[in-house]
Amino acid sequence: MRRLIALTACAVLVSSLSACSIELGGPPTGGPKCPTRIEPTPKGVNGSLLLTAQAVPNAAVVPCLRPLPAGWTFHDLTARKGKARIVLDFGRDTNRAATITLTRTCDVRGATEAFSDVPGVRKYELVHDSKSSYRSDRFYVNSGSCITHHFVLNSSTGAAQVSALTRALGFVDRAVLRRYVHDYSDGRFELDPTPEAS
Amino acid sequence: MTAESALDATRPVVRAHRRRRPSGEPPPLPHRINSSGKWWLTLALAVVLLWVLAATTRTTAMRLDAVDHAVLSRIASWRTSWLTQFMDVVGAPATRWGLQVIWLTNLVVLLFWKRWRHLIVWIAVGLVVDNAAIGIGQTLQRPRPFGVEILGDWSGFAMPSLPLAVLSSFLVSTLYANVPAGRLRQIGKPIVVAVITLVAISRVYLAQDSPSDALAGTVIGVALALVAFRTFASNDVFPVTYRRGRTAHLDIDERRLAAITRAVEDQLGLIPEQVKPFRLEGSGGSTPLRIKVKGDEETYVFGKLYAATHMRADRWYKLGRTLLYGRLEDEKAFNTVRRLVQYEDYMLRLLYETGLPVPRPYGIVELTPEREYLLVMEFLNGATEIGEADIDDDIIDQGLRVVRQMWEAGLAHRDIKPANILVRDGQLLMIDSAFGQIRPSPWRQAVDLANMMLVLGLRTDARRVYERTRLYFDDDEIAEAFAATRGLTMPSQLRRMLRTQGQDLHAEFLALLPYQLKPVRIQRWSMRRVALSAAILTAGVIGILLAIQLVVSSPI
CATH class of the missing domain: 3.30.200.20 (Phosphorylase Kinase; domain 1)
Known part of the structure; x- marks a missing residue:
């Protein structure tokens, strides 16, 4: 009977774990963090950031997170070949309020080109404003990749909340990550395959 | 009286000297402790130790990366288009669809053969391995292999290899849940090893996993599955059989x-x-x-x-x-x-x-x-079940006297049914005392009487049995018997035979009684029964939801 109870308890525990296994990806790491230092030697590069960069090998620019403003929390990072997705929550009620996606390409139809503060990257914006909610998309496009910022907030103050979050959404040049891996391995290997290793 | 002398009283037997087993001598059937499970657990602990070292010391992590990279680079230099296509096929069992096929096939087989224990352990192991591998991966945060083009699909952090961990646990679970122990399972083990090895080689060739990722995933998957089946569904207790x-x-x-x-x-x-x-x-x-x-x-x-x-x-x-x-x-x-x-x-x-x-x-x-x-x-040689024997008044009387004797001795049999009442050479015999009780409740004694009357009535008729019963029991006792006995209080074999005969023997007896007593309430509620019922209901609902989720979604 004890073993049956233990087995049942395990099954219940594990089944609840399986339903929220994505949650395990969140804290304690907080997702792909922007390097704390770029020159002379990159520092503070975590595994999440490198994995994000590996998802799209041709991405010249990789999304990263700076310390998040109050109310925003990291939900999870999902990275696979060809796509990486970072999800952030806002407050208690708004899950997946912001999604940052790195892909090879994206569809910018309907979006308006805007000023880009990221060198070598074009920016497009698309806002779906309504009285009860705030939805907008931003696309950062370069030749090898596209970074999409998608915001969905259930309040009329969404624009202000997104504005606050924007300062925490960073970009890191792939060359910085390459340098980091090169230095970490003392030159034994690189972030990306060299032509003869492909 | 010893066994030998008891038998000697009936038939002469050849005796052997009894022998006391001295201290230190193994019993006649020693409990086998398979050492391979301990070996895999040790390996798993070594893997965990490596993780701790890699997570806490930069040098260890870098050396591990360097070794992995060296192996992957060498393998990458051997790549050809036809070999890459071949490796793609070889790696199929560890893909989303491959694992889904393995899981659903096992589900169908285990459900068909009603191996419930094995099925529960199978599911539990799969869930534990899956979640453990994901959790460890998100803690270690090891990126995919550096410096080598990754040809195959991948998802999530690299260490441990989730597809290999799940595949290994699935294949070991399949072996222990579906293949009978012995020669067949011994043949199955190297087959499982070969499949896992080939898939691991494929994933390393395609640079989906580093060699250390593949090894760690395999060790975790095999170790957890092996330990789980040996602990919770050991072959000695839950043999896999197709009889x-x-x-x-x-x-x-x-x-x-x-x-x-x-x-x-x-x-x-x-x-x-x-x-x-x-x-x-x-x-x-x-x-x-x-x-x-x-x-x-x-x-x-x-x-x-x-x-x-x-x-x-x-x-x-x-x-x-x-x-x-x-x-x-x-x-x-x-x-x-x-x-x-x-x-x-x-x-x-x-x-x-x-x-x-x-x-x-x-x-x-x-x-x-x-x-x-x-x-x-x-051994009651020559005895037949009462359901197949000829019953006369003497047999009926013997059965009723048995119940009277039990009442007077303060005993109850509690499982009076046709399979437990035998007849041999005009003598009624009773077997299977496993459910017997000393100083039973009056209700239980009454149920014994009613069940005996129903068993005797199966091959005769209610009136005849009732008339003989009145020789040994008064009307109050018979009325009490039938007030206590209905439905669930009758053994299932007895209920089944009554249904098969198409007669409502119970109602016939009730009709013969000069009066009927109010039926004894069977259902009793206690905190324990409430808690058990709630627990079983909850587990059942969770189990169904889990099963649905597992059927429709992939393990990785």
């Missing part, structure tokens, strides 16, 4: 046969010449055996083999009765096989010494301490 019939029966293989032969000789002084399963279809609580012992004439004894599987069956049975009845009578399950066997032996001896027509007990034989025992008693 139809009750799975509680133990396999009487050569090893067990030799142990029984030796143990009966050493402990009872009898020399078994032949041991064969006997009427397995009628038994679920033990494995019944007919044992021929050496003697001048053909002499048999009857043995009931008990192991942990029977003890668990007893627990489930009592749990079911608690849920159906509530706390009407003591239904405490036995904690050990020893106690289960001791109880039945004691009850049998009590019934026998009371003068009731039960088999003569010869004693308990220990095969594996605390795990496996044989209860030996007289």
Whole structure:
């Protein structure tokens, strides 16, 4: 009977774990963090950031997170070949309020080109404003990749909340990550395959 | 009276000297502890240690990356287009669809053969491995291989390899849940090893995993699955078999046969010449055996083999009765096989010494301490079940006298049904004292009477049995019997036979009574019954939801 109870308890525990296994990806790491230092030697590069960069090998620019403003929390990072997705929550009620996606390409139809503060990257914006909610998309496009910022907030103050979050959404040049891996391995290997290793 | 002298009284047998097992000597059937499980656990611990070192010391992590990179670079230099296509195919079992196929196939097979224990362990292991691998990956945060083009699909962090961890656990689970132990399983093991190895090679070739990621995933998957099946669904207790019939029966293989032969000789002084399963279809609580012992004439004894599987069956049975009845009578399950066997032996001896027509007990034989025992008693040669025998008034009287005698001795049989009442040479015999009770409740005594009347009425008629009953019991007692007995209080075999005959014997008896008493309320509710019912209901709902989720979604 004890073993049956233990087995049942395990099954219940594990089944609840399986339903929220994505949650395990969140804290304690907080997702792909922007390097704390770029020159002379990159520092503070975590595994999440490198994995994000590996998802799209041709991405010249990789999304990263700076310390998040109050109310925003990291939900999870999902990275696979060809796509990486970072999800952030806002407050208690708004899950997946912001999604940052790195892909090879994206569809910018309907979006308006805007000023880009990221060198070598074009920016497009698309806002779906309504009285009860705030939805907008931003696309950062370069030749090898596209970074999409998608915001969905259930309040009329969404624009202000997104504005606050924007300062925490960073970009890191792939060359910085390459340098980091090169230095970490003392030159034994690189972030990306060299032509003869492909 | 010893077994030998008891048998000598009826038939001359060849005696053997009884022998006490000295300290240090293994029992007749030693419990086998497979060492391979410990080896895999050790490997798993080594992997965990490596993780801790890699996570805490930069040098270890860098060296591991360097070694992995060197191997991957060398392999990458051998790539060709046809080899890449071949490796893609070889790696199919570890893909989303490959794993889904393995899981669903196992689900169907295990459901079809009703191997519930194996199915629960299978699912639990898969979930634990899956979640453990994901959790560890998100803690270690190891990126995919550096400096090499990754040709295959990948998802999530690299260490440990989630697809290999899940595949390994699935294949080991498949082996232990579906392949009978012995030669077949021994053949299956290298096949599983070969499949895992080929898939790992494919994933390393395609640079989906580094060699250390692949190794870690495999070790975790195999170790957890192996330990889980050996702990919760060991073959000794839950053998994998494809024979139809009750799975509680133990396999009487050569090893067990030799142990029984030796143990009966050493402990009872009898020399078994032949041991064969006997009427397995009628038994679920033990494995019944007919044992021929050496003697001048053909002499048999009857043995009931008990192991942990029977003890668990007893627990489930009592749990079911608690849920159906509530706390009407003591239904405490036995904690050990020893106690289960001791109880039945004691009850049998009590019934026998009371003068009731039960088999003569010869004693308990220990095969594996605390795990496996044989209860030996007289074999009722030539006896037939009462449902197939000719019944006359004398047989009816004998049956009723048995109940009267039990009442007066303060005993109850509690499982009076056609399979447990035999007739031989005009004598009624009663078997299976496993459910017997001392100083039973009046309700239980009344149920014994009613069940005996119903059993006797199966081959005769209600009026005849009723008239004979009035010779031994008064109207109050008979009325009480039928107020206490209905539905669930009758053994299922008895209910089934009454239905098959198409007669409502119970109603016929009630109609004969000069008066009827108010039916005794069967249902009793207690906190324990409420808590158990709620727990089972919750587990059932979770199980169904889990099953649905597992069927429709991929393990990775």
